[in-house]
Amino acid sequence: MRPSLSEILARAGLRVDPEEFLTLVEDAARRLSPADPDPAEYFAPAQRAVLSDVGLDLSPRRPEERDSRARAVAAQAVLRDTALTVAGAAERIGVDTSRIRHRLAENRLSGWKDRGGWRLPVWQFTNTSVLPGLEAVLRATPDDQPPLVVAAFMTTPQADLLLGQDPTTPRDWLLSSGDPTRVARLIATLGTPA
Known part of the structure; x- marks a missing residue:
């Protein structure tokens, strides 16, 4: 069944x-x-x-x-469903909604406008704060890369980021106190020919 x-x-x-x-x-x-x-x-x-x-x-x-x-349609639907609203992001990290909007305006958080307002991908948050090193990563992210591509990069193991002997995701690398400049260098190449 x-x-x-x-x-x-x-x-x-x-x-x-x-x-x-x-x-x-x-x-x-x-x-x-x-x-x-x-x-x-x-x-x-x-x-x-x-x-x-x-x-x-x-x-x-x-x-x-x-x-x-x-596959792309399913991934986009999941990205939209799991994304936080401004209020949800503010509650998660313990700040006022105006702080979230301010960070979005300064590209210190990633998000997109949807019919119900801003949506912020959940990969950039921990349970109580913003992902360590996020600002350096977002500064290096090419402007032409859609949220789905960035989310896929941040949640896919990368051969250049090893924890022990195993490739890890950029998100997990940052959570384990890895150097954000390594992730920033990798993400800067998104969309460029190999």
Whole structure:
């Protein structure tokens, strides 16, 4: 027997009504690229020829192929669902909401405006404070990187950040008193060609 959406959300630790979660998924899907894009349309004829010559398939997705956007849509929905409001962030770190807005204006906290106001990704907080070294990391974060990319970076183990012998996430590195300049150097390269 398949588990219900309510059971899956509960197992994942997401405190959200299933209907609200489905609305988040729908919103995230709408914000992404079209459902059935034609990759060739993104390139000039000369570019298409070169890409085809090196073996890239620029044909539209076939009906039987899995939608590559599904993982991104789910990740975006979870990011939005777990993000804190200004009031939630203020309560978490024990300050007034005006302090949170001030930190957002100064890029000392990361967030985005949503239809209900500011949303702040939870990765940048501990249970009672702001992540140690956060300001240095945010100063180095390229402005063109969306919150989902930054969240993925901060919560994915990085080979250049070792705790003992094991790669760790930038978030865990900072929580273990790791040097924030190492994380800042890594995050500064987001979006740049390898």
